[in-house]
Amino acid sequence: MKKENRLRYILPENRTVRIVLAVFFWLLAAACAGCIFWLSSRDGSQSQNMSDNVRGILAKILGSPLGSFIVRKFAHFFEYAALGFLIGCALFLSRRRFSPVISVICSALYSVSDEIHQYFVPGRACRIFDVGVDTLGALTGILILTLIILIVNSIAMRRKEKYSA
Structure with a gap:
């Protein structure tokens, strides 16, 4: 007997639309992922300048x-929360069921490759701690997506049920 997909209510019924x-x-x-790669390819001083600009903006907002x-x-x-959320959406629509574990794994593997990439950029370093922060961000993005899916479903x-009764 085929198991019913309870999340079918929020998926577009039209296969073309879903694709x-x-x-x-x-x-x-x-x-x-391209933006993350581009940001990681900035050398140490460029990256620090971007961080300082963001710090200045946040200081004005936060006081x-x-x-x-x-x-x-x-x-x-936050960049990995966005990546995890987007990969989760893509997998959900592609596979017709939600795949949070695969989304986390994809995001974490991209984070590892990103840190290895940074190792070869002047003034940057490869940090395992950053992989943890990235993976936690991806997990958060996927948890937000999960909540959205459950609420909408x-x-x-x-x-x-209301209209079929």
Whole structure:
């Protein structure tokens, strides 16, 4: 007996629409990965200048300055939260079921490759701690996606039950 996919209520029924959306999210994930690669290819002084600019903007918004370490780690966290979220969306639409573990693994492997890439960039270093921060960010992005999927699916199921009764 075939197991019912409870998440079918939020997936587009039209296969073409689902494929187009999956390709769209794969392209967004690739663009996000490209941005991460580009940011990692900046040498140490360029990277520090970008961090200082962000620190200046945040100091104006928050009213007090943040340390460079905090800003850099939050940047790692948020860029990988976005990557994890986008990979999760793409996999969900591609496979017709949610794959949070595969999303985390893909994001973590990209983080490892990114840190290895940074090892060869002047003024940059390969840090295992950053892989942990990146993976935690990806996990957070995937958890946010999971909550969105569960909430939207719950609403869709209630509507379906309401109108089919």
